[in-house]
Amino acid sequence: MPLPAVSISQAQQNHAALAGQPCPDHVTDVLAPERCALARKNISRWSSYQPTALYPLGGLAGEIGIGSLFYKDESTRFGLGSFKALGGAYAVQQALQQALDAQLADTTVTLDDIHHKRYPELAGDMTVVTATDGNHGRSVAWGAQRFGCQCMIYMHEHVSLARREAVEAYGAQVVRVAGNYDDSVRQADQDAKDNGWQIVSDTSYPGYMEIPRDVMAGYTLMTTETMDQLPGDIVPTHIFIQGGCGGLAGAVCADFWFRYGVDMPHLIVVEPVPAACLYESARAGEPQLVNIVNESLMAGLSCGEVSLLGWQILKAGARHFLTISDAPVAPLMQEMANGARGDPAIVAGESAIAGLAGLIGAMQDPALCKDLGLNERSQVLVFGTEGATDPALYRELTGTDAKNVTTSSNGS
Numbered sequence: 001m002p003l004p005a006v007s008i009s010q011a012q013q014n015h016a017a018l019a020g021q022p023c024p025d026h027v028t029d030v031l032a033p034e035r036c037a038l039a040r041k042n043i044s045r046w047s048s049y050q051p052t053a054l055y056p057l058g059g060l061a062g063e064i065g066i067g068s069l070f071y072k073d074e075s076t077r078f079g080l081g082s083f084k085a086l087g088g089a090y091a092v093q094q095a096l097q098q099a100l101d102a103q104l105a106d107t108t109v110t111l112d113d114i115h116h117k118r119y120p121e122l123a124g125d126m127t128v129v130t131a132t133d134g135n136h137g138r139s140v141a142w143g144a145q146r147f148g149c150q151c152m153i154y155m156h157e158h159v160s161l162a163r164r165e166a167v168e169a170y171g172a173q174v175v176r177v178a179g180n181y182d183d184s185v186r187q188a189d190q191d192a193k194d195n196g197w198q199i200v201s202d203t204s205y206p207g208y209m210e211i212p213r214d215v216m217a218g219y220t221l222m223t224t225e226t227m228d229q230l231p232g233d234i235v236p237t238h239i240f241i242q243g244g245c246g247g248l249a250g251a252v253c254a255d256f257w258f259r260y261g262v263d264m265p266h267l268i269v270v271e272p273v274p275a276a277c278l279y280e281s282a283r284a285g286e287p288q289l290v291n292i293v294n295e296s297l298m299a300g301l302s303c304g305e306v307s308l309l310g311w312q313i314l315k316a317g318a319r320h321f322l323t324i325s326d327a328p329v330a331p332l333m334q335e336m337a338n339g340a341r342g343d344p345a346i347v348a349g350e351s352a353i354a355g356l357a358g359l360i361g362a363m364q365d366p367a368l369c370k371d372l373g374l375n376e377r378s379q380v381l382v383f384g385t386e387g388a389t390d391p392a393l394y395r396e397l398t399g400t401d402a403k404n405v406t407t408s409s410n411g412s
């Protein structure tokens with residue numbers, strides 16, 4: 001099967017990027033390496049923790065003309081189907097620990113106490129709340145169930161029924177909000193203030209910065225696993241990472257910069273055209289709001305407001321910002337499910353393939369390929385951030401069920 005044609009809709013170089021420089025202090029101020037290490041230590045103690053696979057896709061790399069391609073497959077993460085399992089649930093653990101510690105003046109409450117549900121009544125009185133387009137809410141609901149508190153999840157009207165039911169399966173109460181994702185963020189924020197609930201959001205905004213730092217710190221378990229899994233002699237030259245609010249891309253950028261310093265890979269952010277808030281921010285040199293009129297098929301990336309924390313990292317660390325339409329989504333999901341060219345078959349959801357689409361699109365555009373410094377020696381890393389998180393939509397787009405996609409086990 002020929003590789004699908006992918007056209008890059010817009011491309012913006014970030015002239016403010018600090019290429020070839022060590023990680024600046026302002027990045028470690030935004031996301032401290034110690035905070036990330038604490039998150040990794042705690043999450044890796046949760047029962048059923050297992051690193052997800054990193055697959056070399058040698059066939060695809062050869063076909064598009066690069067040296068090597070690695071795909072981190074988050075479809076199996078904690079049975080929730082996306083990397084988001086790492087962020088929201090860990091932030092719930094943190095939020096509970098801080099709230100209970102403040103309540104119990106004579107006792108020190110630890111993250112371990114929350115993990116082992118040592119204060120069930122106090123935890124049960126607390127309510128965590130978030131807006132979501134699916135995956136983050138699932139993580140927060142799962143964390144709330146795991147650590148024994150109440151949970152309210154706000155979903156805008158376009159979030160599918162399957163995604164709603166997945167959240168309800170963890171005992172959370174769902175509130176539907178008219179409008180788009182950003183409307184649901186504002187409504188959740190207001191209702192939390194009115195009711196004394198704790199917001200556990202994956203996006204950060206003025207006055208709300210601490211919990212999203214823990215969410216991002218949780219994501220670095222995925223990046224640290226990846227760096228540990230890469231073959232010893234391989235430092236990626238390029239990373240293509242999809243952007244919603246930019247929390248994920250910011251965490252990826254920071255963690256790779258911490259480890260590789262001046263050899264930090266060339267980081268490229270990829271977004272859907274109708275929700276390209278990071279791309280617009282890069283063009284303007286400061287955070288921009290995008291009013292989402294049409295929802296992208298890549299639901300997890302359909303976000304019009306940048307995370308301030310994510311942006312503060314990306315404005316220094318991301319070298320390029322690209323946008324793509326929905327056209328390559330289904331063909332690339334099928335490509336991954338088929339496991340063509342000797343590569344493993346992988347369950348990749350709609351938002352999972354955006355980084356890969358950006359890479360393929362760039363390789364099919366000689367001028368852009370040159371701008372990004374991509375060639376036959378490039379060693380590229382992409383993150384398959386979700387599996388079939390909406391099973392009916394997955395079937396509609398690929399023509400098969402996720403359970404029929406059998407991945408051979410050559411990942412590490």
Ligand SMILES: Cc1ncc(COP(=O)(O)O)c(C=O)c1O
Pocket residue numbers: 082084133135136202242243244245246247248249299300301303351352385386
């Ligand atoms: C599967 C998937 N990939 C990527 C992202 C983007 O993450 P962020 O919003 O932190 O940029 C999301 C966000 O929900 C997602 O669900």
